[in-house]
Amino acid sequence: xxxxxxxxxxxxxxxxxxxxxxxxxxxxxxxxxxxxxxxxxxxxxxxxxxxxxxxxxxxxxxxxxxxxxxxxxxxxxxxxxxxxxxxxxxxxxxxxxxxxxxxxxxxxxxxxxxxxxxxxxxxxxxxxxxxxxxxxxxxxxxxxxxxxx
Numbered sequence: 001x002x003x004x005x006x007x008x009x010x011x012x013x014x015x016x017x018x019x020x021x022x023x024x025x026x027x028x029x030x031x032x033x034x035x036x037x038x039x040x041x042x043x044x045x046x047x048x049x050x051x052x053x054x055x056x057x058x059x060x061x062x063x064x065x066x067x068x069x070x071x072x073x074x075x076x077x078x079x080x081x082x083x084x085x086x087x088x089x090x091x092x093x094x095x096x097x098x099x100x101x102x103x104x105x106x107x108x109x110x111x112x113x114x115x116x117x118x119x120x121x122x123x124x125x126x127x128x129x130x131x132x133x134x135x136x137x138x139x140x141x142x143x144x145x146x147x148x149x
Contacts, residue, residue: 001017001018001021002018005018005021006018006022006091006095006101006107007100011080011092012077012078019077021107022107024089024090024091024104024105024115025056025057025058025106025112025115025121026057026089026090026115026122027048027052027057027121027122027123027126028044028086028087028089028121029073029075029086029090030049030051030052030057030059030122030126031044031046031047031048031049031126032044032045032048032129033085034137041145042085042145043138043141043143043145044141044142044143044144045137045140046122046125046126046127046140046142047126047127047128047129047132048122048126048127048128049069049072049129050069050128050129051065051068051069051072052122052128054122054126054127054128055123056123057115057121057122057126080093085145089102091105091107102118102120104118104120125142127140
């Protein structure tokens with residue numbers, strides 16, 4: 001990877017390896033979301049995708065995630081505007097909005113565990129969707145994103 005690529009190049013000029021390295025490992029994008037079809041509001045749950053290793057906040061089958069989880073979302077540069085539900089802490093969103101990476105981001109800190117120590121990751125509260133029946137999901141809402149966040 002190129003040195004400090006996130007500061008030197010626009011998102012659309014990153015290599016695939018650099019793009020992947022932007023992920024801070026928080027696991028927030030792997031939390032299930034419910035969208036209200038009438039209002040457009042998106043509710044985030046503390047329930048994580050069945051593939052998320054909730055302790056490490058990494059996908060347990062990243063290469064096959066789209067085959068195993070049909071609703072898994074592919075985050076690409078050309079679709080960033082569609083992902084308004086990404087947390088404000090997300091590196092992709094921060095850079096897309098012209099902000100810098102946070103000091104706890106592993107690319108800045110040099111430590112993949114810094115995201116957990118900073119309390120940014122879902123490791124302390126996420127539960128697997130395998131442990132929560134779908135009819136109880138609404139009881140697990142932790143945030144509601146209005147239409148215009």
